[in-house]
Amino acid sequence: MEDYDVIIVGGGPGGSTCATNLGKAGHRVLLLDKARFPRDKICGDGITGKSRGFIQKLGLLDEMEDNGAIYDGIEVIWPKGSKTLIKAGDGYYSYVCKRQIFDNILFQNAKKFSDVREGFSVTDVIKDNGKVVGVKATDLSDNSSHEFRAKVVVGADGANSIVATKLGLNKFDASHRISAIRAYYRNVKNVEKNLEIFFFEKTMPGYFWIFPLPDGQVNVGIGMTVKEMQKKKLSLQKIMEDEIANNPAIKERFAGAELVSDIKAWTLPTAEVFRKNYGDGFVLIGDASSLIDPMSGEGIGNAMLSANLAADVIGDALKKGDFSSGQMKNYYNLLWKKLRHEVKTNYMYQRLASSNTLLKVLEPRIAKSNHFIHSMKVNFLDSDSRWKPSIKDLFLFILSK
Ligand SMILES: Cc1cc2nc3c(=O)[nH]c(=O)nc-3n(C[C@H](O)[C@H](O)[C@H](O)COP(=O)(O)OP(=O)(O)OC[C@H]3O[C@@H](n4cnc5c(N)ncnc54)[C@H](O)[C@@H]3O)c2cc1C
Numbered sequence: 001m002e003d004y005d006v007i008i009v010g011g012g013p014g015g016s017t018c019a020t021n022l023g024k025a026g027h028r029v030l031l032l033d034k035a036r037f038p039r040d041k042i043c044g045d046g047i048t049g050k051s052r053g054f055i056q057k058l059g060l061l062d063e064m065e066d067n068g069a070i071y072d073g074i075e076v077i078w079p080k081g082s083k084t085l086i087k088a089g090d091g092y093y094s095y096v097c098k099r100q101i102f103d104n105i106l107f108q109n110a111k112k113f114s115d116v117r118e119g120f121s122v123t124d125v126i127k128d129n130g131k132v133v134g135v136k137a138t139d140l141s142d143n144s145s146h147e148f149r150a151k152v153v154v155g156a157d158g159a160n161s162i163v164a165t166k167l168g169l170n171k172f173d174a175s176h177r178i179s180a181i182r183a184y185y186r187n188v189k190n191v192e193k194n195l196e197i198f199f200f201e202k203t204m205p206g207y208f209w210i211f212p213l214p215d216g217q218v219n220v221g222i223g224m225t226v227k228e229m230q231k232k233k234l235s236l237q238k239i240m241e242d243e244i245a246n247n248p249a250i251k252e253r254f255a256g257a258e259l260v261s262d263i264k265a266w267t268l269p270t271a272e273v274f275r276k277n278y279g280d281g282f283v284l285i286g287d288a289s290s291l292i293d294p295m296s297g298e299g300i301g302n303a304m305l306s307a308n309l310a311a312d313v314i315g316d317a318l319k320k321g322d323f324s325s326g327q328m329k330n331y332y333n334l335l336w337k338k339l340r341h342e343v344k345t346n347y348m349y350q351r352l353a354s355s356n357t358l359l360k361v362l363e364p365r366i367a368k369s370n371h372f373i374h375s376m377k378v379n380f381l382d383s384d385s386r387w388k389p390s391i392k393d394l395f396l397f398i399l400s401k
Pocket residue numbers: 009010011012013014015032033034035041042043044045046047048120121122123156157158159160161162180181182221223265266267268285286287288292297298299300301303
């Protein structure tokens with residue numbers, strides 16, 4: 001049995017950021033991950049503007065310059081083939097970086113400020129009088145069982161969070177899930193410094209992407225909401241292979257390209273305003289708290305945002321000696337104050353995009369609309385959500401020319 005101030009379960013972008021912040025503040029932190037780093041994470045590898053702001057805060061931008069490919073725009077290709085190119089402007093850019101590399105940068109940095117156990121799979125939480133006071137874990141190297149105690153436990157263990165599950169907070173809802181696949185190719189032609197997003201009628205709401213990586217590789221994938229995927233009984237892999245082979249806007253570029261990875265699938269728990277993520281002695285952050293943007297599928301930024309807010313509230317709790325649900329609720333309040341407009345509006349956009357008829361009628365307008373361009377900038381390029389969209393914005397979005 002070992003005692004800490006804070007145990008963080010999961011060393012992805014959320015867990016590593018939280019461990020770094022708390023460790024830097026002088027608290028005793030244990031970071032547990034079932035994987036050994038560097039490890040892969042199925043992702044589009046788009047380290048968007050929101051994430052960039054938090055990477056800067058961690059002092060790790062130099063590592064990103066050395067390891068990521070720079071993008072400074074987004075190209076949207078509509079179902080009828082028209083294109084909208086949105087450039088960040090003002091010399092602004094962000095990165096595409098394989099998660100095997102990006103997560104390792106954050107994780108190795110977290111190691112400087114916390115105790116780390118890799119290859120430790122958390123199997124349960126330990127409770128005392130209804131309060132979370134630690135975790136049980138298996139050391140995967142020899143299958144031995146271990147218990148660790150702390151004043152606060154942070155669930156940062158991703159989409160299938162064991163911490164959220166054991167605390168009854170991991171509900172599956174097809175309306176708030178995206179399913180997606182990812183592959184790596186090399187020698188795709190005409191790859192520019194843009195994130196490319198293709199909307200296909202059959203996979204709305206969702207998109208096919210081509211994101212540029214260093215060394216001539218690209219990250220290619222497709223994702224859509226589980227609700228619509230189940231309704232239409234679609235296979236994402238079949239669609240992706242079919243589009244790469246036959247779509248006139250894509251096939252020439254893939255002639256001579258080589259698939260250099262398996263095609264892997266994973267699930268994205270998308271954000272739902274005011275979803276509970278705290279209790280006596282614990283908080284959930286990142287995917288464990290279902291914080292992925294419902295429109296863009298971007299989750300690294302919100303994982304790092306929630307990690308920052310959680311670290312602030314836990315730091316305060318440690319100062320006061322108060323680990324009650326009431327104190328942990330401060331994290332929930334701060335998080336939803338920051339994210340609720342963005343999540344609400346982007347969920348509305350996602351629902352709007354599920355209507356193919358509406359999309360067909362509005363495509364020419366939306367493609368040129370300042371509102372759409374602004375919204376894409378905010379979601380993929382900006383360093384922070386300075387934009388506070390509202391329901392009124394949705395109507396402006398539909399009507400704008
Ligand atoms: C196909 C796909 C494409 C995506 N594209 C993008 C994109 O381009 N940009 C973007 O911003 N987001 C993207 N996302 C979302 C993004 O991957 C996640 O939102 C992000 O990884 C969340 O970070 P996290 O730290 O919360 O969790 P994770 O990155 O999932 O980290 C969780 C960690 O917990 C560990 N863990 C899990 N269970 C246990 C356990 N029982 N015990 C100990 N450790 C455990 C895991 O090993 C892992 O290291 C994509 C997701 C998918 C599936």
